[in-house]
Amino acid sequence: MDWDDAYSNGAYIAGADGFPPRWAKEAAAFRTSAGAQEDVAYGAGARQKLDLITPKGAAKGLFVFVHGGYWMAFDKSYWSHLARAAVAQGWAVAIPSYDLAPEVRISDITGQIAEAVTKASAMVEGPIVLAGHSAGGHLVARMICAGVLREEVAQRITRVMPISPVADLRPLMRTAMNEKLHLDAAECEAESPVWQRPRAGVAVTVLVGAQERPVFLDQARWLSEAWGCDRIVAGGKHHFDVIDTFADAQSDVARMLFA
Structure with missing residues (x-):
């Protein structure tokens, strides 16, 4: 297999x-229109910052969206428009950047996202909903595994939606990406959500596009089977447009997560 x-x-x-480019343009326009609070530091590094977008009036809770890019690409500036549905429903939204491989390992990024969620949780009261795409799907799943978040933060998480997640990291050791990711068997076991147990009482729904690569359909199925959680296969959607539902306040996903 290739x-x-x-x-x-x-x-x-x-x-x-x-x-x-389209993501970046839509994101910039939404940050401006929504009056985003940009570049809130959650750590010491230049990339360890988040943007916070708040609704009018008191927020119902906090939604954190974590971007993908195989832990090697992108930053928070591409995804602000994906806060549209949550903000329209009265939620505050935090979108963090994080350091990228090969400068850091995936386990380091997990720790950074935990710090980002912790920082955002101190800025917004109420329940916390997490969603992340691809590598971000892996990262939000890790947030409800034991020992990642402090208890006072973890207990506020009510829902998690890993979108097209990489839930079992072992296949990536066979790709050229591993020249930058530096994955080994020990880190794959420790960092793969399929080998962990999720926090009890958190509603988890895996979302994946029906037109995605077979391995991503497999990854989504593996996580839903390992965790015994719901899985949505979105008809007609591929890896790049399956996230569009978060920009649509009337979408079924938005109503499920934020109503």
Whole structure:
């Protein structure tokens, strides 16, 4: 099996190169219109910052969205528009950046996202909902595994939605990406959500596009089976547009998470 091809998304999406510029443009416009509080530091590093977007009036709670990019690409500036549905429903939204491989390992990034969630939780009262895409799906799943978040933060999390997550890291050891990720068997076991147990009482729903690469459909299924949680396979959606539901306040996903 060609593992590099298996985990290649853009090669199988028409017009793939056009998505990041469009995301960045829509995100910048929404940050401006929503009056986002930008570059809130949650750690000492230059990338350890988050943007916070708040609704009019008191927030119902906090939604944290964690971006993907195989832990090697992107930052918070591409995703602000994905706060639209949550803000429209009265939720505050935090979107963090984090350090990227090969400068750090995936386990380090997990720790950074835990710090970002902790920082945002101190700024917004109420329940916490987490969602993340691809590598971000892995990271939000890790937030409800034992020992990642402090108890006073973890107990506020009510729902988690890993979107097209990489839930079992072991296949990535067979890809060229591992020249930057530096995964080994021990880190794969410690960092793969499929080998962990989620926090009791948290509603978990895995979302994946029906038109995604087979390995991502497998990854989503593996996590839902390992955790005994719900899984939504979104018809007609691929790896790059499955996240669009978070920009639509009327979407089924938005109503499920934020209503």
